[in-house]
Amino acid sequence: MQTKKWLAATLSSVMALGVAAGCTTTSDEGGSSTAPTASPGASAAASSAPAAAKGAVINTYINGEIPTMDPGLAKSTSSSWSLDHVFEGLFFQDKDGLVPGQAKDVKISEDGLTYTFTLKDNLKWSNGDPLTAGDFEYAWKRVLDPAFASEYAYQIGDYVKGGTEYNSADPKKLSADEMNKLRDAVGVKATDDKTLVVTLVNPTPYFKQLVSFYTYYPVNKKVVEANPKWANEAATLVGNGPFMVKEWSKDQKLVAVKNENYYDKAKITATQITWNNITDDNTAWQMYTTGDLNVYQSVTPAAIDTAKKNGELIVSPKLATYFYRFNVTKAPMNNVKIRKALSMAIQRQPIIDNITKTGQTPAFAFVSPGIIMAGKDFRTGDAATNAYFKEDVAEAKKLLDEGLKELGLTSFPKTELTYNTNEGHKMIAEAIQEMWKKNLGIEVTLANVESKVWLDKQSNLDYQIMRTGWIGDYLDPMTYIDMFVTGGGNNNTGWSNAKYDELVAAAKKEQDETKRIQQFRDAEKILMDEMPILPIYFYSSANAIKKEITGIYTPANREMNFRYAVTK
Numbered sequence: 001m002q003t004k005k006w007l008a009a010t011l012s013s014v015m016a017l018g019v020a021a022g023c024t025t026t027s028d029e030g031g032s033s034t035a036p037t038a039s040p041g042a043s044a045a046a047s048s049a050p051a052a053a054k055g056a057v058i059n060t061y062i063n064g065e066i067p068t069m070d071p072g073l074a075k076s077t078s079s080s081w082s083l084d085h086v087f088e089g090l091f092f093q094d095k096d097g098l099v100p101g102q103a104k105d106v107k108i109s110e111d112g113l114t115y116t117f118t119l120k121d122n123l124k125w126s127n128g129d130p131l132t133a134g135d136f137e138y139a140w141k142r143v144l145d146p147a148f149a150s151e152y153a154y155q156i157g158d159y160v161k162g163g164t165e166y167n168s169a170d171p172k173k174l175s176a177d178e179m180n181k182l183r184d185a186v187g188v189k190a191t192d193d194k195t196l197v198v199t200l201v202n203p204t205p206y207f208k209q210l211v212s213f214y215t216y217y218p219v220n221k222k223v224v225e226a227n228p229k230w231a232n233e234a235a236t237l238v239g240n241g242p243f244m245v246k247e248w249s250k251d252q253k254l255v256a257v258k259n260e261n262y263y264d265k266a267k268i269t270a271t272q273i274t275w276n277n278i279t280d281d282n283t284a285w286q287m288y289t290t291g292d293l294n295v296y297q298s299v300t301p302a303a304i305d306t307a308k309k310n311g312e313l314i315v316s317p318k319l320a321t322y323f324y325r326f327n328v329t330k331a332p333m334n335n336v337k338i339r340k341a342l343s344m345a346i347q348r349q350p351i352i353d354n355i356t357k358t359g360q361t362p363a364f365a366f367v368s369p370g371i372i373m374a375g376k377d378f379r380t381g382d383a384a385t386n387a388y389f390k391e392d393v394a395e396a397k398k399l400l401d402e403g404l405k406e407l408g409l410t411s412f413p414k415t416e417l418t419y420n421t422n423e424g425h426k427m428i429a430e431a432i433q434e435m436w437k438k439n440l441g442i443e444v445t446l447a448n449v450e451s452k453v454w455l456d457k458q459s460n461l462d463y464q465i466m467r468t469g470w471i472g473d474y475l476d477p478m479t480y481i482d483m484f485v486t487g488g489g490n491n492n493t494g495w496s497n498a499k500y501d502e503l504v505a506a507a508k509k510e511q512d513e514t515k516r517i518q519q520f521r522d523a524e525k526i527l528m529d530e531m532p533i534l535p536i537y538f539y540s541s542a543n544a545i546k547k548e549i550t551g552i553y554t555p556a557n558r559e560m561n562f563r564y565a566v567t568k
Contacts (some may be wrong), residue, residue, distance in 0.1 A: 055269045061296075064420070085561070095349040160188055203483075241262065244258075255540040295560065312547060315358050327465075335405030346534075347435060425467050552565050
């Protein structure tokens, strides 16, 4: 294939210049099973560290600045990775899967609508304050408060009774008393310091997974009310997880140390974690090779062979999809034929073979593999359930011509593809740019922006085509499908379809799994037929860990977790 030869040649020339690549995602900005994947020796290290082992000091990096450490405002992997260590929900993803965290146990009513969580004894915040069920109630309602403007409010509001009503209310049109009534009607109540009663809109089999997600993390009510900027500085940032923030220089690094007030501190072996802010992946790799870093997230293609040879490459499944968004409110992306043409004119396998190089799978749908429904993977089935479109240059050319005519255009207008700073994203964008030029005869310019700007541009629809990625928040297709409902907090395309919205709403209420599967498939077909997004591949996770470090595990929908890390 000529395209494949070109990609290989491009890759060789880029690497000769010392440019490395790595692909990371945001959630906003993970697998083939519900269990996490551990690094070699993880289970043994986690349960009982060898006598010769000692608590690990982890030095790793995040590509760019951590935008926020407020769980209610977080919306990216850059925040969630550190939040998963500094905070903890009612449940969390342990090395063997989902387990109770701050909750001691939970009782679920027969109709599946009421969850009664009992907290563990003597829970404390990192500053020593007692942690109560009231902190959870306060945190969830804070996220739902329309004045707080959390982009992830729907993750609570769509499930908890009264959540959507409160979150969608307009404080400018309602009195303070009316807003308070809506707030009080939200179905989350701390009946005492250790008991949290949650009432759902519909039975939700994956609700325990939901409460492990960072939007559901508690915040210290006393601290937040005393200081609205509590989450901006290390000195005032109070968490409840196994680690606490010791130092945070926004453009340099975040350092977390073991939290001595954590209820299970005896099992936490890592003593310190440093996330360095490094925007150049090649620089980070050089730091890893010299020992300044001992954990490298998302190994660059240029470094994969070296990491593998050294026995340091850890590849694990990830519940995540790499894709491009189209801003359907702006020409020419407001034409579905043009969107389809751009998607059908690229070749995905050469990108995987020559750039990402760690066993990713070409994506012709949006929901990634790794979600089990009715005893099998949701992606399992005939071609129609896995490939809603195909790569076809001839058809792409035809659609492009038709789309331009429908817009009254005689040529393809100036168009820009935006990606966040990362050599891997750059290399993929350059490959796709060349494919569009070769296969469609069109010119698309590339724009690189730093992560904070990239997030803002998506939220404000200030782009034409945007690179992005999505890690599933929980193991159900809904974590992907409900992103693109009309006005959804993570839609960020301007796309809307009434039938799609109807199917998503129905799937949230449906208890028959076979019917739910069909509703998801019907919705996904609409999404792919109208193509406000361009799927490229389903992720795998490729990290490098120095051989003296063991005990690190990687949940399918999370980044590496260091709580049980030890050093030989």
